[in-house]
Amino acid sequence: MAARLRRQFLCLFAQEHTDLRLQELKSIISILNVNVTFNEADYTNKSPFLVLSASSDEEVQSIARRSVLIKSVYQLIGRGNCYDSLKTCLMGLPTHVMEPYSKPGYTFCVRVKSFNKKLNTSYMINAIEWLSFLPFAGKVNLSEPMHEFHLLEDYGERQDKPPEHPKQIFFCKLLSIGQRHLIxxxxxxxxxxxxxxxxxxxxxxxxxxxxxxxxxxxxxxxxxxxxxxxxxxxxxxxxxxxxxxxxxxxxxxxxxxxxxxxxxxxxxxxxxxxxxxxxxxxxxxxxxxxxxxxxxxxxxxxxxxxxxxxxxxxxxxxxxxxxxxxxxxxxxxxxxxxxxxxxxxxxxxxxxxxxxxxxxxxxxxxxxxxxxxxxxxxxxxxxxxxxxxxxxxxxxxxxxxxxxxxxxxxxxxxxxxxxxxxxxxxxxxxxxxxxxxxxx
Ligand SMILES: C[S@@+](CC[C@H](N)C(=O)[O-])C[C@H]1O[C@@H](n2cnc3c(N)ncnc32)[C@H](O)[C@@H]1O
The missing domain is CATH 3.40.50.150 (Vaccinia Virus protein VP39)
Structure with missing residues (x-):
């Protein structure tokens, strides 16, 4: 039987009890016995982002269904350290990645979120419009979309002095939210x-x-x-x-x-x-x-x-x-x-x-x-x-x-x-x- 292809996912942690987050994630992976891996050297308490590797959406979703220190988990579609490099990454995607969303009959929405910098509405609208090169064919539905995509901008570690441009940008599809509501x-x-x-x-x-x-x-x-x-x-x-x-x-x-x-x-x-x-x-x-x-x-x-x-x-x-x-x-x-x-x-x-x-x-x-x-x-x-x-x-x-x-x-x-x-x-x-x- 052919091994299932591993894909990249993104975990967005809550910025609280940062010292406990990685241990909670490891413990949940072990409870669920799922083959979800990550490079520990990529993890820092100062950032809410961690790239995960798994072979199915379900494995990553099951982690979010247990964690209280994870805000959400995503299928990672593209990333770049500026908008140009993100575009190059997205334009180079194999067709099967965006194909499910390129057929009419689907509803979707795109939201822009940022870490360590407040963005104004017009900036966010421009960022969404910038994505018009993607082959979305469905209708936009903001309240109950079938697919929700996020553009996540990371402005680095200094909230008091964020840089003008994001240090990295992720484009991803929301898979599940964590259990923060339990609080x-x-x-x-x-x-x-x-x-x-x-x-x-x-x-x-x-x-x-x-x-x-x-x-x-x-x-x-x-x-x-x-x-x-x-x-x-x-x-x-x-x-x-x-x-x-x-x-x-x-x-x-x-x-x-x-x-x-x-x-x-x-x-x-x-x-x-x-x-x-x-x-x-x-x-x-x-x-x-x-x-x-x-x-x-x-x-x-x-x-x-x-x-x-x-x-x-x-x-x-x-x-x-x-x-x-x-x-x-x-x-x-x-x-x-x-x-x-x-x-x-x-x-x-x-x-x-x-x-x-x-x-x-x-x-x-x-x-x-x-x-x-x-x-x-x-x-x-x-x-x-x-x-x-x-x-x-x-x-x-x-x-x-x-x-x-x-x-x-x-x-x-x-x-x-x-x-x-x-x-x-x-x-x-x-x-x-x-x-x-x-x-x-
Ligand atoms: C930090 S509190 C625990 C609070 C608890 N987690 C809660 O949510 O209410 C510690 C508890 O240990 C109890 N305790 C103190 N000495 C004890 C002992 N020798 N044996 C058993 N319980 C003891 C106290 O009465 C207190 O209720």
Whole structure:
């Protein structure tokens, strides 16, 4: 059988969370098992464009149907570093490329978009008219065209000082838009139940993509809070369960975290289960448990496909665990909480993941950091887990950032693996809180 010819496609990323975009794309390609490739050396966080290679439109469209950091994907028809070179490229196309659009009976439209420079309407109309040498035979339909073409002008990296002419121009056919609409679907503003540290919906969806959640997978968040990450995992078809040390958050009690209801008690409808029902995802919900990660309720059984979580950093919520050293008669039956440091939290999370994840299962979590330079050697290790990727998100205060860490379980757990594992006493993370609130 003849191999299918590979063609070029264009991916237009959103210019936000730029450090996470490439990792999300790679993870989605791996989940979908599609043969879509790109030259990593062509990628830069400063540009929204990346050329992809694939043998079918469907493979590229399937990526856009999952990604929240991709705006749209295109069939790349021609490109140039000026309008003359673009014309030479388009005039030299084999006839079969434009043939489907050269027959009457089709409707189409052309839109002009730019990166890092605002274009006025007359400029855009001129650019569209410039394309009149192309053999379009159908009728223009701006509202519901059968085919939508984009002329994408790239003015380079400096928004404050764009050059007069674009540095490169792409002419392409729109294939699919990404899942950016999910950001408003799952907005925290309209969610029934939120907590003080509810994870942003966009980042929750990226985490679910990094964890490779897919229909039927069992997903667990051991620091679940109001369950934002679980919602994103349920969106991709995962069966979700969570736990948290805080009884009030598990039961939706306590004072509301919404500024418009400041000081008021939470209502009966405020719960993780109801959040999932709000999005018609209740059938994906398993349950929530009260559990301390340092003293987990789990049996050692490798049954979880993905652990996706945001551990406490001690900024807006306390770092605490149950004191299991209580021995005296009076203390029996009491649960006393003591302080927990960040390195211990991560150490316990890794140990829990090594015990619960199936082989090939993923752990995705945020690791906060303040310092001059983040060194990958800081990332806590476990012999059962291998690092897949690390991507930075800058935070607003004191040069703080957090790193999205993705690990994969590569070795089946057995306790001898932990014989040389020592509890890190002081890692670069334990003074995160102090440095975060330090006055400059
Ligand atoms: C950053 S918040 C997670 C927020 C959550 N992602 C959400 O969307 O609401 C961390 C959570 O960890 C919980 N936590 C703190 N110490 C814990 C422990 N030792 N075991 C389990 N949960 C703990 C806190 O109660 C808090 O809800």
């Amino acid at each position: 408003s679907t799952y907005s925290l503003r309209t969610r029934q139940f939120i907590g003080n540290t509810s994870m942003d919906p966009l980042l929750s969806l990226v985490m679910a993509n990094m964890a490779q959640v897919s229909p039927g997978k069992l997903v667990y968040d051991p620091f679940a809070g109001s369950g934002s990450i679980l919602i994103a995992c349920a969106h991709y078809g995962g069966y979700v369960l969570g736990s948290d040390i805080d009884w009030t958050i598990i039961h939706g009690r306590g004072k509301s975290s919404r500024s418009s209801s400041a000081g008021k008690w939470r209502g009966r409808h405020e719960s993780v289960r109801n959040n999932l029902s709000q999005y018609s995802l209740e059938h994906q919900y398993i349950d929530m448990m009260v559990s301390d990660v340092s003293n987990s309720v789990w049996r050692e059984k490798e049954i979880i496909d993905a652990i996706v979580t945001d551990p406490p950093y001690g900024i807006r919520e306390g770092l605490r665990c149950i004191d299991d050293t209580l021995t005296s008669k009076e203390e029996e039956g009491q649960l006393k909480e003591i302080k927990y440091n960040l390195s211990a939290v991560i150490f316990d999370l890794l140990k829990l993941s090594a015990r619960l994840l199936v082989k090939g299962g993923r752990l995705v979590y945020w690791l906060p950091f303040i310092g001059d330079k983040f060194d990958p050697s800081y990332i806590p290790k476990h012999p059962s887990l291998s690092l897949v990727s690390m991507s930075e998100q800058c935070l607003s205060q004191n040069f703080a950032s957090r790193w999205l860490i993705t690990m994969e379980k590569t070795l089946q757990f057995n306790s001898s693996l932990e014989k040389d594992l020592v509890h890190p006493d002081l890692t670069p993370f334990d003074d995160f809180r102090e440095k975060y609130f330090q006055k400059k």
